[in-house]
Amino acid sequence: MAHKILLIDDEAGFTQLLKMNLERIGDYEVEMENDSLKALATIRRFQPDVILLDVVMPGLDGGDIQARLQDDSKLSSIPIVMLTALVDSTELSEGAVAQAGSQMILPKPVDLQLLLRVLGEILSKAEE
Amino acid sequence: MGNSSVIESVLDNLPVALFAKEVTDNFRFVVWNKKQEEVTTIPAERALGKNDYDLFSNESADYFRKVDQSVLRRGKATEVPEEIITTENQREVHLRTIKIPVHDQETGRILIVGISEDVSEQVQSRRQLDRLNRHLLRANEELQITQLQLIQAEKLESIGRLAAGVAHEVKNPLGLLLLGVDYLSQGILPDDPNLPTILQQMREAVGRADRIVRGLVDFSSQRALTREPTDLASVIEAVLLLAKHEIVRSNTTVELQIRDGLPLVFLDMSKFEQVLINLVINAIQAMESSESRHLTIHAWEEILSNVSRNEGARTRELFRSGDRVVILEIRDSGPGIAPSDANRLFDPFFTTKATGKGTGLGLSVARRIIELHSGTLSLKNRTDESGAVARIVLPTKIPTSRVSIRSVSVEALKEEASNSVDTKTKKLTS
Known part of the structure; x- marks a missing residue:
């Protein structure tokens, strides 16, 4: 069964192109949510295996959404990968990336190969 | 004391420079009071009987003559706001002069009487201002x-x-x-x-x-x-x-x-x-x-x-x-x-x-x-x-x-400023 990935980012173009890439490369079912205020409802409905979450968004930002997920016992186990243009990509070492968990941070612009590797690790860990 | 000597002492004690020249006698000076001596640094005995051309540069004399003729044409007192004469010691003196044409009916003599005030200081301070x-x-x-x-x-x-x-x-x-x-x-x-x-x-x-x-x-x-x-x-x-x-x-x-x-x-x-x-x-x-x-x-x-x-x-x-x-x-x-x-x-x-x-x-x-x-x-x-x-x-x-x-730019302005000051100073000293 295809893994379910939810993209939460206010940039509709970005989520659209990322979805197209992910669906073309891997066996993923990707959904997008561009309105941060609707994010929690979408998560509950879609029940993703992993969430790619933008940090800077109008309404609720990535940190707010993550905090709310942690408060919800049904959702707190969903792994999250934060995507942000705030971090300089040089600040993120390969080592940091290998530390897969629910608090991954990847820099924007997104390195697709890196993202695929991270997704692979998170999803295989979840299946263990 | 005769009448003429009374008039002479009156004129010499006036606080303004006063002169008169006789138009009908080739503009020769006939009156030259004490104050006029002071202002021009020319003593009366040298001025009387002479005209502007004998006393001043041709350029200045030409100018005075032109003003005189204009006063005569108009036939009434005329103010010359600024006349410049150069004194013996090369000092520029700025004078404000009122020139009055006088026609003596009895003798037929025509005079120009001038009353001058030294306004050099005012001119200087105006320039400074x-x-x-x-x-x-x-x-x-x-x-x-x-x-x-x-x-x-x-x-x-x-x-x-x-x-x-x-x-x-x-x-x-x-x-x-x-x-x-x-x-x-x-x-x-x-x-x-x-x-x-x-x-x-x-x-x-x-x-x-x-x-x-x-x-x-x-x-x-x-x-x-x-x-x-x-x-x-x-x-x-x-x-x-x-x-x-x-x-x-x-x-x-x-x-x-x-x-x-x-x-x-x-x-x-x-x-x-x-x-x-x-x-x-x-x-x-x-x-x-x-x-x-x-x-x-x-x-x-x-x-x-x-x-x-x-x-x-x-x-x-x-x-x-x-x-x-x-x-x-x-x-x-x-x-x-x-x-x-x-x-x-x-x-x-x-x-x-x-x-x-x-x-x-x-x-x-x-x-x-x-x-x-x-x-x-x-x-x-x-x-x-x-x-x-x-x-x-x-x-x-x-x-x-x-x-x-x-x-x-500020630099351009500064340059312009120093240039214009220079030219002004030159004008004043020349």
Whole structure:
């Protein structure tokens, strides 16, 4: 069964192109949510295996959404990968990336190969 | 004592220089009193019986003769505001002279009587005053140029504050482009239904990055004040684009209430943007710890009906009842202005921000920019709810050159100043 990935980012173009890439490369079912205020409802409905979450968004930002997920016992186990243009990509070492968990941070612009590797690790860990 | 000697002592004791020349006897001097001796440094015994050509340079004598003839033609007392004679010791003496034609019916003799006053000192001080005035005008111009430089310095600070946000806004379209490239590098299938969307998104991303970079470049450019008829809505749009990141990041909602059909205002777009950026960023920072962060930008046209006392001195000075103005208000939902700060908001270097967060020049420079636009900027607390409101009032009529700043460098001005002083000094000493 295809893994379910939810993209939460206010940039509709970005989520659209990322979805197209992910669906073309891997066996993923990707959904997008561009309105941060609707994010929690979408998560509950879609029940993703992993969430790619933008940090800077109008309404609720990535940190707010993550905090709310942690408060919800049904959702707190969903792994999250934060995507942000705030971090300089040089600040993120390969080592940091290998530390897969629910608090991954990847820099924007997104390195697709890196993202695929991270997704692979998170999803295989979840299946263990 | 005969009559003539009485007259002589009377004349010699007059506090003004007096002479008479006999037109009918080749303009020879017949009267030359003591004061006239003093002023001209020519003793009476040398002057009497001589005419102007015997006593003064040909050039001066020609001039005196021309004036005399004109006085004779007019047939009445005539004032010569400034005559210059060079004395024996080469001193220039400036005289104010009244020349009176006298026709003695009995003898048929025609005389010109002159009464002179030495006005050299007044002339000197008037020249000095002119010189000082010119210096003052130049200093004022330099001051205006310095102000423009200060405005530019403050602008660079704003750019620093915006830079991170602008970088973020450029990174987004770049990221999108990269995703497009990633997709296309996996192979291009002619019947792939995603292709049009991807190409369209990539094209838009380039346009978006271009707009934001161009906006920053336009904003940074240093120019003398150049005002053009401008659509206020487009300025506000450009400002919101530059500040977009700060707005989104702080989770601020922006409400625009721009009345349709606003008249064009006469603006220096880049400097006016600087003011709005400043006010918007200030408002965002003021709302940092507020529950709701709401920014309203409201612009409308108004005909001033009652420029009352409580409008403040500047408004009363610039605007009159009946003036058509455009009013722009930026309202925030922050805590408002503390009463203790209200009077100092526009003071240079006054800041409520932590050290390193701002120089405190923003508002004073903003006000100066608005004043260069013949408008007013005020900052008050809102009366409807918590928060502050910045209010800009701008005239809609194209101003007569109330402010004119030439685009010259300070160096050029200084050079010009020293040149003109030199030539003046030369004239005086030659």
